[in-house]
Ligand SMILES: Nc1ncnc2c1ncn2[C@@H]1O[C@H](COP(=O)(O)OP(=O)(O)OP(=O)(O)O)[C@@H](O)[C@H]1O
């Protein structure tokens with residue numbers, strides 16, 4: 001019994017040590033994907049950008065994230081110009097490859113969320129801004145963006161929760177995140193259930209924390 | 224002769240094959256209160272929205288307090304505004320009060336009122352806030368500065384919207400059925416406020432179905448029918464026995 005407890009404690013410690021990797025990957029992908037999504041939605045408002053954004057979203061939303069990670073980590077690395085170019089230190093790093101795949105994939109989903117929110121901003125709100133002489137930039141900053149973010153928040157929160165869980169796929173390209181550590185421990189100990197449960201608990205804590213935070217922001221915005 | 228604030232010539236507008244405005248000329252002098260009357264679908268809202276270019280006319284010229292945003296036409300004859308800067312300058316001289324208020328829901332009452340002075344006219348925020356407080360008092364909404372639009376009744380929202388419109392001291396105020404979305408008992412408070420604005424010499428164009436208000440407050444009544452001005456004149460004339468038969472028929476049904 002005490003041996004069991006000691007095993008659980010050691011496993012928990014190992015998993016918590018890997019937590020920063022999962023956190024960094026989640027946070028950096030969330031930032032990257034959100035910024036890229038904003039660019040995509042801005043591009044959608046222009047004649048040249050619309051088809052490009054459309055293709056981007058079509059491809060990254062329509063293919064599995066796991067394959068995207070494999071392609072970035074194994075596929076791109078096989079390309080001569082990358083392998084022998086200045087970017088090689090980046091593409092050699094599995095964490096960077098996981099970040100890139102997550103950013104591209106999630107940007108497509110978040111762009112869809114933002115696009116829907118933009119379409120849902122009531123015309124009257126925008127017309128009131130036009131009517132008093134606000135230029136396009138002022139309108140976007142003072143009226144359209146705040147309205148849009150408020151409308152997007154619930155669905156955007158969902159995407160972030162999905163993103164956190166998706167970071168676990170990074171373990172398949174050798175990133176030693178929470179899931180990666182769990183797999184290593186299992187490989188040595190052959191104990192599956194308790195290790196996966198511990199790892200799952202970590203993701204649960206992360207997503208629960210995020211959900212609570214988003215709920216508070218939502219309430220603050222609702223007034 | 225008083226200053227001409229609005230000068231409109233030859234406004235036309237079609238939606239697809241449907242000609243909604245078929246050539247409208249109108250002048251307004253400072254202090255004019257023009258009531259625009261007409262049946263549903265006659266083009267009143269479209270006309271009003273063409274004046275601040277929320278709707279782009281197909282042709283015609285609009286001059287407001289010396290500002291104009293000329294139209295140019297491409298090879299297919301489609302109109303567009305040549306200079307977006309001129310468009311915003313023209314709009315900045317006007318203010319619009321909407322049927323559905325359209326207060327910005329993500330801003331407090333105070334922020335709604337200071338937004339245009341601060342972000343369009345570059346007035347320092349503190350100065351704009353002081354003026355906003357005075358305007359709130361004027362529209363009977365003192366003490367509501369920190370409220371959110373959704374916490375207010377329709378009549379209160381419309382009075383705040385009027386304060387927002389006054390905040391930039393506009394040369395021309397456009398009202399599109401400002402009381403049509405209100406409960407009957409709230410209509411009075413908004414009409415009284417508009418009457419006060421008329422008395423202080425504001426130049427206003429008001430699309431309305433409130434005939435008594437048009438008769439008692441306006442300096443001129445304009446009857447729009449099928450996208451043209453069918454007749455116009457001072458209310459005493461328009462509501463008298465010598466008005467055009469078409470307008471009398473409109474009034475009597
Ligand atoms: N954006 C639009 N697209 C197509 N048709 C439009 C549009 N806006 C207005 N119309 C049409 O133009 C005509 C005039 O509309 P408008 O709103 O100007 O009438 P109105 O005089 O304000 O009527 P009401 O008293 O009902 O408000 C109507 O037939 C309407 O259906």
Ligand SMILES: [Mg+2]
Nearest residue numbers: 267268269400
């Ligand atoms: Mg109308």
